[in-house]
């Protein structure tokens with residue numbers, strides 16, 4: 001199934017990490033390796049993850065990408081894509097974000113799930129995810145492709161940790177059974193201008209369905225979603241490009257407001 005050799009996987013994982021650290025753009029991998037398949041792409045992502053972990057980086061959770069119906073249709077996929085969250089990706093809302101370390105960042109509002117049980121696939125369902133969720137947390141994910149022009153090539157993006165770069169969490173809330181999570185709305189403002197509206201339903205109809213897909217995809221690799229994990233379930237709106245000095249505010253129904261500021265140059 002896999003099309004790339006182990007040494008090519010290793011080399012491409014190093015190249016992507018160098019691009020991250022040097023804040024420089026690469027040509028998308030499929031330009032040089034058109035035969036790369038999705039399994040190779042995840043192999044590269046897992047190699048990057050292992051390299052980081054071997055240097056003492058803690059993996060605190062996972063993220064889903066391309067989880068909207070429109071994005072999945074556009075890319076011809078039936079499941080979202082995933083990436084990992086490393087401890088050093090996290091930023092706090094009251095400190096300006098280091099935009100100088102990002103290539104062409106975009107922001108999207110998301111619902112985060114914090115688990116207090118380990119989830120194992122296959123056959124993980126929405127109800128399993130909700131039963132394992134301790135907290136729901138509003139979040140802003142800052143995505144950044146390490147490729148020229150933010151190339152949204154499915155396989156290249158998966159190799160590039162599904163474009164994850166930074167994330168900021170709002171206040172965590174114990175999950176309440178009465179909440180209609182798909183109906184939870186969000187409004188996104190950039191420098192006080194409303195730029196996007198969305199709701200939980202934009203994420204695979206239900207953000208917990210996105211998490212269930214993640215668990216089932218992990219099972220194909222013999223992996224589980226460990227207790228204590230944070231999962232960013234996918235963008236509730238289209239991602240918004242940001243510039244130095246921008247302020248982004250997200251108003252989440254029930255879960256509260258968040259505001260972040262990017263460094264000016």
Ligand code: MG
Pocket residue numbers: 063064065108110141143232234235
């Ligand atoms: Mg996202």
